Amino acid sequence: MTQIIDGKAFATKLRAEIAAEVATLSYKPGLAVVLVGEDPASKVYVANKAKQTVEVGMNSFEHRLPADTTQEQLLALVSQLNADPAVHGILVQLPLPKHLDTESVIATISPEKDVDGLTVVNAGRLASGAEGLIPCTPLGCLLLLQDNISDMTGLHAVVIGRSNLVGKPVAQLLLQQNCTVTMAHSKTRDLPGLCRTADILVAAVGRPEMVKGDWVKPGAVVIDVGINRVPASEGKTKLVGDVAYAEAAPIAGKITPVPGGVGPMTIACLLRNTLTAAKRLEAAR
Numbered sequence: 046m047t048q049i050i051d052g053k054a055f056a057t058k059l060r061a062e063i064a065a066e067v068a069t070l071s072y073k074p075g076l077a078v079v080l081v082g083e084d085p086a087s088k089v090y091v092a093n094k095a096k097q098t099v100e101v102g103m104n105s106f107e108h109r110l111p112a113d114t115t116q117e118q119l120l121a122l123v124s125q126l127n128a129d130p131a132v133h134g135i136l137v138q139l140p141l142p143k144h145l146d147t148e149s150v151i152a153t154i155s156p157e158k159d160v161d162g163l164t165v166v167n168a169g170r171l172a173s174g175a176e177g178l179i180p181c182t183p184l185g186c187l188l189l190l191q192d193n194i195s196d197m198t199g200l201h202a203v204v205i206g207r208s209n210l211v212g213k214p215v216a217q218l219l220l221q222q223n224c225t226v227t228m229a230h231s232k233t234r235d236l237p238g239l240c241r242t243a244d245i246l247v248a249a250v251g252r253p254e255m256v257k258g259d260w261v262k263p264g265a266v267v268i269d270v271g272i273n274r275v276p277a278s279e280g281k282t283k284l285v286g287d288v289a290y291a292e293a294a295p296i297a298g299k300i301t302p303v304p305g306g307v308g309p310m311t312i313a314c315l316l317r318n319t320l321t322a323a324k325r326l327e328a329a330r
């Protein structure tokens with residue numbers, strides 16, 4: 046019988062643990078979230094981040110900037126947040142409007158406050174096994190896998206997708222777990238055949254229901270990172286992952302649903318990273 050991995054329940058437990066630890070501190074960790082523009086999905090994510098930050102006892106600093114914000118204005122805000130001792134974590138919500146240079150915005154964030162783990166410094170730390178801050182969604186995937194597989198040593202993990210936000214860091218984390226990791230992408234030959242060799246299959250491509258049931262090895266653990274809004278009946282929309290869930294679930298040993306799988310772990314891990322960053326920064330003061 047396939048086991049559904051309940052990311053929502055895991056995230057709730059993780060937030061309770063974070064809140065309990067925050068309550069023991071003599072200071073309040075502070076998270077600054079920067080939103081540029083009016084992207085409807087981003088507005089919802091940022092509102093949820095602010096709400097959950099306050100719920101675990103941290104300070105939330107929201108910065109909502111208009112869509113025509115200039116690169117200079119955004120960089121000035123990030124620099125101001127870098128220097129603010131009440132701010133322990135900085136997150137710039139992605140995607141940014143097209144006229145802004147995402148790379149240089151991320152590069153301006155102090156690596157010690159980079160709770161998204163997206164700076165080159167934190168990517169390098171992850172790749173070299175040094176202590177840093179790990180991107181939130183990949184960290185969420187890792188925690189769910191560790192909760193469901195007692196030892197990943199020698200397992201073949203196939204990661205579909207090579208983004209800096211998910212695919213690359215997930216592959217690094219699985220390598221650290223002693224998996225044999227294959228990174229697959231749009232140019233990979235015989236993707237279905239490769240996926241069928243995976244004990245752990247992580248789908249992070251952003252293409253609705255691309256991974257079919259017959260791509261899944263019987264008994265494999267399937268982690269679906271995709272969050273795709275697609276048309277449903279009666280003019281409504283629904284959320285689906287990168288995995289064709291109805292086909293894949295009966296074949297997989299364990300699988301994350303969408304919604305309710307990896308998604309909720311993203312914000313819980315953001316809070317965990319903020320707590321980690323706050324403890325390190327305060328210890329260094």
Ligand SMILES: Nc1nc2c(c(=O)[nH]1)N[C@@H](CN(C=O)c1ccc(C(=O)N[C@@H](CCC(=O)O)C(=O)O)cc1)CN2
Nearest residue numbers: 090137138139140161181182304305306308309311312
């Ligand atoms: N700076 C960043 N930008 C973005 C990130 C990120 O980690 N850092 N990730 C995504 C969006 N994201 C957080 O920002 C995010 C996505 C999904 C969820 C979530 O809880 N999903 C739910 C469904 C929610 C819904 O109904 O729409 C689920 O999967 O169950 C939380 C956060 C891009 N930008």
